[in-house]
Amino acid sequence: MTERPMIAKWPSCLTFVLLTTLLAVAAAAPRAWAASLQEIKQRGYLVVATEDDFRPFEFVKDGKPTGFDNELVEELRKYAPFEIKQEILPWTGLLAGVSTGKYDIAITAAIITKERKQSLDFTSPIADATHYYVKRKSDNSIKAIKDLSGKTVGVQAGSALLGRLPELETMLKGGGGKLGKVVEYTSYPEAYQDLALGRTDYVVNTIINLKTLVAEKPNVFEIGQPVSGKSFPAWAVKKGNGELLAYMNEFIAKQKASGKFAELQKKWFGQEFSDLPITFEPEF
């Protein structure tokens, strides 16, 4: 029972074999079972994933999930003949969880983009998500879009907003300016904090998120002008899960018809979006 020098070549070649096998298994495994509507009805539950720090859509207040989407989840519980199992998690793993079939649907404000449409299908839009910029109220150097030239911008990593910054870049270039340094954050609360601290000059997010922010902190932040064209958030299911998508679209249509949708929009966003399209084909 004494320590002998290990044959060095053994482990490294084994490591390689094992790693390759592992990756192969992970990659070649049957693309997971995102349950179809029939399977959901049979097993008796739908797995819904929501975020936990995305006010006003979904956030946690006093330990309880609340916000626009969470109130709709409550409506869905009354509406659906099956049980709703809710998982609350950060944005990071959310869409990956839906596209791998871990969750059946992401009930969050996921902006519809071309890239996401490759692995996900989106329901009818739930709000308007035109991008605006927000700045420090005390910062007088920014009055119009052209003033954003060369300034540091904060956005969420992996967000649709990051993907549409080229639109702003085009706007700025039209006036002879340029897009400044882009700082990416894992979520918006940190981006706002850095803006307040002066580490960035403006943050780009959707009109709804920024309105809520400014309503909460009117002395710190101020909303600017739109920096993108049309954009809409919606709920996402795994690509090809058409039955579930149709079921959820029907649910949304019924909520719109009953006036519940408008009521919740007014409550959480401060305004109604009555002219939302039923389907939306993103350009970006």
Place this chain on the structure above:
Amino acid sequence: MSTADIFAILQGAVTTASLSGVAILLGLPLGLLLALTRWANIPIVAPLVTVYVSILRATPLVTLLLLLFFALPNIGVPIGAISAAVLALTMNTSAFNCEVWRAGLMSFPKDQYEAAQSVGMQAGQRLRRIVLPQVARACLPGLVNEMSLLIKVTPVLAVVGVVDITRAAVRIGAETYEPLPPFFVALAIYLPIVYAIVCLQRLTERRLARAEAE
């Protein structure tokens, strides 16, 4: 910040403490077992342990966790967030513990071992009576170091929906748009948790020293 918010962070503390506690309790003996396997150079198993340790030490915890959480259901193993978290933490810490234990075993004086052999002690006896008491004491600071590191990597568990101290604080910051107060509370909770482990280390060291003196 309301009292409900502080209560939410405390609930996160229970999650952090229990998940890292379970991982430590499982990871300590598992690490020792792995180290003994390598130390004894058991054919076939020892090289496999080497591979296990090399892979896990090279894999970021968050990657391992996402892999377990999303890939295992793909191959027909249903796994929840909590089980995936415990599994990832245990696998991760056992690899590092293995190396700490192994360092202790390798520096163990051979002559003592041979002396025990010469008086006719069985392998199990030699391990229990001669090797482990001394090795455990030598390894304790390294092991406690790894424990305190483990507690501080638990915020990555949030990726799969586990609400630990940090995530609870993040949620409150997202609701109030005031991220600093909850982070101060979070910090104030991490300190006593890690301090408790250090105290436990001192207590154990003192007991081991006393046992040796007798």
